[in-house]
Each structure stands twice: as C-alpha cells, then as structure tokens.
Amino acid sequence: MKNSSSIKFFCKNVLRSVGAQTALMASAAILSELAEAAGPWLFGLILESFSSSGSVSGRLFLGLLGAWVVASLFPILYQALDTRVSPRVFKRVQEDLLDRLSRHSEAFFEKRSAGELGQYVRQAATAATTLHNILFFDVIRILVLLTITELLLFPKQPILAGMFLLWVLIYLALSFKISKSCLSKIYSQSALGARTMGRILDLLMNLDLVHVSQTGQAERASLRETLDQERTAQSDLRGYLTKMNLFQAASKLAISIGVSIFAFRQLQAGSLGLGDFVMFVQLSVLTALQVQNISNRLVEGSNQLGILAHALGTIPEVPSRQMAPPQKAHAGNAVVVSDVHFSYPNGRKVLCGLNLHIFKGQKVAIVGSSGSGKSTLFRLLADSYQAKSGRIEIFGRDIASLTHEELFKNVTIVPQTTRIFNRTMAENLIYGTRATEGEGRQMLSALGGDAILRKLPAGLQTPLGEQGSLLSGGERQRVALCRALLRRSPIILLDESLSALDAPSCEQVSNFLREHDPDCTCVMITHRLESLGDMDQIYYMSDGRIAESGTFAQLMARDGLFRQALNAGNNV
Numbered sequence: 001m002k003n004s005s006s007i008k009f010f011c012k013n014v015l016r017s018v019g020a021q022t023a024l025m026a027s028a029a030i031l032s033e034l035a036e037a038a039g040p041w042l043f044g045l046i047l048e049s050f051s052s053s054g055s056v057s058g059r060l061f062l063g064l065l066g067a068w069v070v071a072s073l074f075p076i077l078y079q080a081l082d083t084r085v086s087p088r089v090f091k092r093v094q095e096d097l098l099d100r101l102s103r104h105s106e107a108f109f110e111k112r113s114a115g116e117l118g119q120y121v122r123q124a125a126t127a128a129t130t131l132h133n134i135l136f137f138d139v140i141r142i143l144v145l146l147t148i149t150e151l152l153l154f155p156k157q158p159i160l161a162g163m164f165l166l167w168v169l170i171y172l173a174l175s176f177k178i179s180k181s182c183l184s185k186i187y188s189q190s191a192l193g194a195r196t197m198g199r200i201l202d203l204l205m206n207l208d209l210v211h212v213s214q215t216g217q218a219e220r221a222s223l224r225e226t227l228d229q230e231r232t233a234q235s236d237l238r239g240y241l242t243k244m245n246l247f248q249a250a251s252k253l254a255i256s257i258g259v260s261i262f263a264f265r266q267l268q269a270g271s272l273g274l275g276d277f278v279m280f281v282q283l284s285v286l287t288a289l290q291v292q293n294i295s296n297r298l299v300e301g302s303n304q305l306g307i308l309a310h311a312l313g314t315i316p317e318v319p320s321r322q323m324a325p326p327q328k329a330h331a332g333n334a335v336v337v338s339d340v341h342f343s344y345p346n347g348r349k350v351l352c353g354l355n356l357h358i359f360k361g362q363k364v365a366i367v368g369s370s371g372s373g374k375s376t377l378f379r380l381l382a383d384s385y386q387a388k389s390g391r392i393e394i395f396g397r398d399i400a401s402l403t404h405e406e407l408f409k410n411v412t413i414v415p416q417t418t419r420i421f422n423r424t425m426a427e428n429l430i431y432g433t434r435a436t437e438g439e440g441r442q443m444l445s446a447l448g449g450d451a452i453l454r455k456l457p458a459g460l461q462t463p464l465g466e467q468g469s470l471l472s473g474g475e476r477q478r479v480a481l482c483r484a485l486l487r488r489s490p491i492i493l494l495d496e497s498l499s500a501l502d503a504p505s506c507e508q509v510s511n512f513l514r515e516h517d518p519d520c521t522c523v524m525i526t527h528r529l530e531s532l533g534d535m536d537q538i539y540y541m542s543d544g545r546i547a548e549s550g551t552f553a554q555l556m557a558r559d560g561l562f563r564q565a566l567n568a569g570n571n572v
C-alpha cells in the first residue's frame, strides 16, 4: 500500500519530468547489452567456423570487434545522459516534497523537527534517483541479456535453457524475499538518520544557549549516543547484506560451474561443438554475473522504494478542501468568532467558548495575561489549527471552506516570533508581496526605519544573517511589520509585533497603523495597555474566553480586569 503510493509518485512526478531523456537512456542500455550478448555468440561462431573449415570470415571478426566497441561505449553514453537526468530527478523530488511541506500547517510541524524533515526530503530525492537508474539501466540490461541467452540456448539445449531460467527465477525470488525482510532495518536506519540530522540542527541553532549554560559536554555525550544508535543500525544492516552477498556468490558459482560441467560433458560426448561450448559457458557466466548484479540492485531498489515510501508517509499530501457554496457576506463583518472551543493535540484546553465580532476597518486590541490563549486565537485565524467546535468567519465566509490562497489574500499574520530569512534586507522587506524594492524602502521609512538602512553596510542589499542576527529585536519587528503591510491584505493580525520597540517608536508605528488605511482591519495582541487609548475596541481574554470588551474609556470606567491590570502596572 505504502509502496504503491510511492510508485505512483515516482511515475507521476519523476518519469513525467524526464520522460524523453529516460527513453534515450533506456535505448542506450538496450544497445549496449545487445552488443555485450552478441560478443560470446560471435566468438562461438568464429570458433565453430574455424574448427569446421579451418578459416574465419573477416566479417565475423569485424562484427565481434564492433560488438565490443558498442558494449564499451554505450554505457558511457548512458552515463553522459544520466549526468543530466539524475540531478533533474533529484531536484524535482525535492521541489515536490518541499511544496508538500509548505502546504502543511503549524500543527504538522509540532512533532517533527525541521532538520529531520529536511533529511527526509534529501533521502527521498536520493531514493528516486537510484530507483530511476536501477529501472532504466540494470533491469533493462538483465532483461535483454536473459532473453538473448535463452534464445540462443533453447534451440540447442532446451533442458539446460529451462534449468538456467529456473535458477534465475528462484535466485531473484529469494533475493526479493531477503530484501523485504531487511526493509524494517532500512526504515529504522533512515528514521535514525533523519532524527540525528534534526538533533544536530537543533543543537547548532541553540549553540549560544549551550555555550552560556556550559552544557557542551553533556550535549556532545547525548549526541554521541544518538550517533551510536545510528551506527549500530548501520552495521546491523551491513551484516545482513553481507550474509546475502555470500548466498549470491555461492549460488552464482554453482550455476556457472554447473553449466560449464554440463556443457563440457556434451562437448566430450560430441553433441556440442567447440563454438557452442564456448558460447554457452561465456553467456552463462555473463548472465549469472548480471543476475547477481541485478539481485543486488533489486535489493537496493526495494530498499530505496521503502525509503521513498517512508519519506512520503512522513510528508503526506495536504488533502484539498471541500469548497462550500459561497455564503452571503455581511458587508460590515471582517472577523466573527462564534463559541469557539479548542484544545491542542496534547489535550491542553485553551479556548472555551470564545466570541468576537470585529467590523471591517476596525482597529482592535486583544489583551490578557500570558498563556490566556491570544496567540492560539491567531493560529486558528491563520488556519494553523482547527477549532474543535464553533465557527470562525472571515468576511462572512466560514474559514473551514476557504482555501489557503483565499484566506491569505484576506489575512496577513505577523507571528509573535519574528521571521527573518538569511537573505538581503530588500528581499526580506518585500517577501511575499508585490511591492518593489523602492516601495519596501518607503514603507520602512514610514515606520521610522531609515536608521536601520543607514547602519547596514550594503543598505538594502545587505544579507541579514541567520534569523536576522544582524538586526536588533525592534529592528526585526519593523522589517516584519513592513513586509506585512506591503501585502495590503484587508485584515492584518499583529501578535506583539511592537513589543520590542521603545515607547516613542511604538507610538509612531501605532499612529501609522491607525491612519495608513481606514479600510484595513487591524487586530493587535499587546501587553502595553496604556497605549490603547485610540483603539476602536479592546478585548480582554481570560480563561479561554473574552472576559471584558469595550473602548479604552469604557473599560477604564469599570472596575474590571482591564483597569486592575493597567493599575497594577500593565503587566498582563
């Protein structure tokens, strides 16, 4: 079942992209093998004619030389084609899997580290490339060689031909069975490899913490343990494969010696000419060698298929959504959340009957103590997670019926953790927008970010380092905000996006947000209660629901949670 989905993936994604070149490669493999099999046949004919007439035709000899030339050169032609095709297969599979990954929501990444998934993508690409080679080189070659051997052998020695074919079939069936039983070892090795890669990346990304905490030694010891497990799995697998190679070598030797003795007896009895004797022995040795090769390649192929299936199972396709019929939108509603309940996959209950009604163009703040579920609400609005019950509407349409394309055309979210690529400032500013670099610079300037550009050695063209390490926290937030505003979506969700700005900068940016587009609905999570005087509405979250709502003046007029929090020093 698993394998059938990877075979489908292989045919659809790999073969379609390199079909024409693959046909050329297959032709080169067929020709080279025809020539290789023609060698013993022509050699047999030469000996036959020499022993019967004492002379050899020059044509036969030329044919033999020609066969040798083709048999030697065509595999090189195959390789030359392959140097173009394999990288394309590799690239195509990586692109497709990265595309799959990019469609998954946050919930998917909760249990899998980025490094681990990246390793699966690489493993799948390598597996597909190897499979492509096995199918269009090794399998084709053995099929051609076996067919020719049988065609030459059968008219003269039908029993020998039948026994030989039987041996090949038994040999391949046994090899296939052995390869299936080592599949679980392959899975565990590939899973361990991916896990190790995930751990290494996680460690590298947190090296500063390791350094400060002085835990380098403990981390090294724990990593060594993971590497040891991987090594044990590797040697386990190698040991298994060595046993299999032993069986193959013994079996190959048995058939080669068996056919040679049989043919020798026939030669002694006079029922076989010298030429046929040489041809049979050479062909059977050659075919047995190729059968051994192909059995190794088949084992490798089925392993690679297993690895591909494992990677595809780990990175499944995101099912496309059932589109609901368009509903009549209420012109004034931007975001409506009705009685939403939500728990995280680990069972942690976070939202319990949340209701919100945000009108188009409103500037709204969501506040509440740490852990009260504010960011969780945004994750639901970005469809990273789905509510257990209740309903969320964006411009009158149920979020569950929107495609991500539709959703993100309407909604832009700036998450609590600022995302910056290790690319240039310009690329980061206009990432995911249709804006030009000039517009990016203008927006940054409007957000008070001129000073940031002046400090960067190559201005807009300066790469910002891993996660924007060249910038301060507040500068990173300005870049993320600039990028979000340039998307010009009608709804913008800001999760503590101004938290690292100093008070005057925060006020400047807040004023800009309020005034730059009256139609834009802006929902802002913040802990700075004192700065919310101009908000159209403030929602105070507590225990997974809205405990209080109103304008700043209304909330201050009540002796409720908001006023108490503000008087206590803003620290909600």
Ligand SMILES: Nc1ncnc2c1ncn2[C@@H]1O[C@H](COP(=O)(O)OP(=O)(O)OP(=O)(O)O)[C@@H](O)[C@H]1O
Residues within 6 Å of the ligand: 110, 344, 345, 346, 348, 350, 368, 369, 370, 371, 372, 373, 374, 375, 376, 377, 416
């Ligand atoms: N992926 C997750 N799995 C399980 N629990 C989670 C997950 N993410 C958050 N939580 C829990 O859900 C609760 C709400 O988290 P959330 O991030 O929504 O809080 P918040 O109101 O945004 O807090 P803060 O103001 O500190 O950012 C927290 O108790 C948190 O521990």
Ligand SMILES: [Mg+2]
Residues within 6 Å of the ligand: 374, 375, 376, 416, 495
């Ligand atoms: Mg939060």
